[in-house]
Amino acid sequence: MSSVISISKLAKHYQVPEREAGLKAAAKGLFKRTYKTVKAVDGISFEIQPGEVVGFLGPNGAGKTTTLKMLSGLLYPTSGGVSVLDYEPSKRSHDYLRQITLVMGNRNQLSWDLPALDSFDLQRAIYSIPADDFKRTRDEFIEMLDLKDLVQKPVRNLSLGERMKMEIVGALLHKPKILFLDEPTLGLDVTMQKRIRTFIAEYNKRYDATVLLTSHYMADVEALCRRVIVIHHGRLLFDGDLSKLVEKFSAFKTVGFTLSNPVADLSQYGEVVSVDGLRVTMRVPKEKTSAVTTRLLNELVVDDLTVEAIPIEDVIESVFSVQKEAME
Amino acid sequence: MKRYIDFYLSSMKLAVLEQWQYPIANYFYMIGMIAEPVIYMVVWSTVATQQGGMVGGYTPGAFAAYYIVWTLVRNMNVVFTPYGWEWRIRQGQLSMSLMRPIHPLHYDVSYFAGWKIIVIILWIPLAFALSFFFKPDLHPTLIQGAVFFFAIWFAYLIRTMTLSLLGMVTFWTTRVSALFELYFAAELVLSGRLVPLSLMPDWVQRLAWFFPFRWAFGFPIESLVGNMATNDLLLGLGMQLAWIISGAVAVSLIWKVAIRRFSAVGG
Numbered sequence: 181m182s183s184v185i186s187i188s189k190l191a192k193h194y195q196v197p198e199r200e201a202g203l204k205a206a207a208k209g210l211f212k213r214t215y216k217t218v219k220a221v222d223g224i225s226f227e228i229q230p231g232e233v234v235g236f237l238g239p240n241g242a243g244k245t246t247t248l249k250m251l252s253g254l255l256y257p258t259s260g261g262v263s264v265l266d267y268e269p270s271k272r273s274h275d276y277l278r279q280i281t282l283v284m285g286n287r288n289q290l291s292w293d294l295p296a297l298d299s300f301d302l303q304r305a306i307y308s309i310p311a312d313d314f315k316r317t318r319d320e321f322i323e324m325l326d327l328k329d330l331v332q333k334p335v336r337n338l339s340l341g342e343r344m345k346m347e348i349v350g351a352l353l354h355k356p357k358i359l360f361l362d363e364p365t366l367g368l369d370v371t372m373q374k375r376i377r378t379f380i381a382e383y384n385k386r387y388d389a390t391v392l393l394t395s396h397y398m399a400d401v402e403a404l405c406r407r408v409i410v411i412h413h414g415r416l417l418f419d420g421d422l423s424k425l426v427e428k429f430s431a432f433k434t435v436g437f438t439l440s441n442p443v444a445d446l447s448q449y450g451e452v453v454s455v456d457g458l459r460v461t462m463r464v465p466k467e468k469t470s471a472v473t474t475r476l477l478n479e480l481v482v483d484d485l486t487v488e489a490i491p492i493e494d495v496i497e498s499v500f501s502v503q504k505e506a507m508e
Numbered sequence: 509m510k511r512y513i514d515f516y517l518s519s520m521k522l523a524v525l526e527q528w529q530y531p532i533a534n535y536f537y538m539i540g541m542i543a544e545p546v547i548y549m550v551v552w553s554t555v556a557t558q559q560g561g562m563v564g565g566y567t568p569g570a571f572a573a574y575y576i577v578w579t580l581v582r583n584m585n586v587v588f589t590p591y592g593w594e595w596r597i598r599q600g601q602l603s604m605s606l607m608r609p610i611h612p613l614h615y616d617v618s619y620f621a622g623w624k625i626i627v628i629i630l631w632i633p634l635a636f637a638l639s640f641f642f643k644p645d646l647h648p649t650l651i652q653g654a655v656f657f658f659a660i661w662f663a664y665l666i667r668t669m670t671l672s673l674l675g676m677v678t679f680w681t682t683r684v685s686a687l688f689e690l691y692f693a694a695e696l697v698l699s700g701r702l703v704p705l706s707l708m709p710d711w712v713q714r715l716a717w718f719f720p721f722r723w724a725f726g727f728p729i730e731s732l733v734g735n736m737a738t739n740d741l742l743l744g745l746g747m748q749l750a751w752i753i754s755g756a757v758a759v760s761l762i763w764k765v766a767i768r769r770f771s772a773v774g775g
Contacts, residue, residue, distance in 0.1 A: 194771065254603050256768050272767075274609035282607050289604045291522060293529045298522055305518035306608050308511045 190260035222414035235405035285366030307354035341372030523622025569645025593675030669755025700726025
């Protein structure tokens with residue numbers, strides 16, 4: 181199967197002016213400006229197959245949004261190759277733009293003062309969607325996101341989560357084949373995040389769309405993406421199954437148990453993370469988990485015991501810290 | 509073509525709906541805008557009366573006609589400003605516009621054209637009120653009326669093109685207010701906004717011929733209130749069209765270079 185997104189040694193470098201603080205430096209800067217090259221994206225390569233939902237992870241400033249902007253044609257790459265649906269995004273051909281969408285959690289394109297229905301109609305005209313098709317898709321999305329009672333209210337009167345759902349409907353009315361989602365659940369409560377995740381998953385299933393998603397909420401990634409791509413300082417750190425990422429970067433498991441009586445020293449069993457009354461949480465090397473739990477149950481009076489994988493947030497954090505140490 | 513007509517109509521409809529939400533705000537904006545021509549009208553009418561009833565061929569009634577039509581042309585001249593370009597780049601709104609399979613300029617032209625419909629509706633009672641107080645001397649012929657209709661829309665397009673070109677400077681630097689101010693100062697003198705161009709020295713009138721300002725402001729007013737011959741009216745429309753076409757070509761060429769510099773800083 182040929183990939184729908186293919187990038188090869190993609191780079192985006194910026195020349196950023198810099199100078200020291202103070203009047204002298206400011207005066208000097210009038211005659212001679214110095215620039216620093218910032219490598220926002222530094223030679224990354226990956227391919228994405230049709231219908232895949234891929235999590236694109238990295239800390240702030242890692243180069244995720246810059247990459248999405250190059251993929252969607254907003255930015256010209258400094259070097260490297262980009263191909264999406266066999267188009268060169270930076271040419272911004274209208275045929276290409278009709279097949280993609282970019283949703284940014286902090287941006288909106290709906291008219292603030294009007295009901296979303298009016299803005300949806302403008303989307304219909306922009307994308308030349310046939311009237312019947314438009315109405316069918318619009319009503320389908322409204323139902324999927326449970327927006328029927330809200331589409332006639334001015335957008336300014338909607339909550340952040342309701343607005344975001346409307347934005348997503350507006351961005352998908354033309355049924356794009358490729359979705360670039362940049363923090364689509366930013367600032368939303370847990371229920372609203374879940375609703376949007378379910379919708380994205382359903383859209384992916386119904387239309388066999390390809391999704392590249394950035395999110396700082398690992399729940400989004402866990403719920404939607406089997407594969408993740410991790411970048412840091414513009415470089416690719418990991419590309420593969422989410423489960424493999426956990427396997428590779430998580431050497432520990434979390435063991436939680438409740439004791440019947442207090443015990444003075446538990447360090448012989450593992451690293452104590454927290455003690456809350458009789459409830460203890462401990463970090464144990466993965467390969468020793470079964471031995472440690474057996475010992476705990478045999479040697480102590482334990483009311484209950486749970487073994488959990490390290491939260492994905494902590495795994496990602498450890499990926500970044502490994503990279504940081506490697507660079508220092 | 510059908511696609512563009514549909515887009516223009518939808519976008520104009522959206523502008524009408526949006527602006528109709530705030531009729532009072534729009535009205536106060538327009539009332540604020542007529543303070544400027546009322547001052548000019550009072551000053552020049554006083555000067556004309558003191559000089560025996562006429563200055564440079566303008567009677568107080570002719571000045572009243574000039575400045576009342578001025579109010580409509582000024583409103584038709586309101587377009588997406590360079591400050592707006594600066595704002596939309598900084599706020600990341602341009603990124604969203606660029607994701608659409610239609611040039612952002614089409615949205616600017618159609619949205620503001622829709623807004624003009626509200627402006628014209630709101631302007632009519634204001635024009636009647638001004639006419640009641642200042643007694644304009646206005647007797648346009650049918651052909652003048654027809655030329656004026658096209659001239660005000662052409663003026664709108666000329667100003668859209670020129671201010672878009674100016675706005676695109678923000679792709680190179682985001683601090684261009686000083687340049688904008690220089691442009692607006694030149695426009696004030698060479699357009700016929702401050703005073704009818706026929707009252708300006710000959711060299712200013714000759715200079716004004718070669719800039720777009722006159723064709724976006726003075727000419728539409730003169731086409732209705734002046735005594736221009738049909739040939740001059742048609743020549744004026746021709747000049748307007750030439751500025752629109754050259755403006756559109758320049759926008760298209762500069763856009764291609766400018767967009768490569770876009771760094772999507774605001775999102």
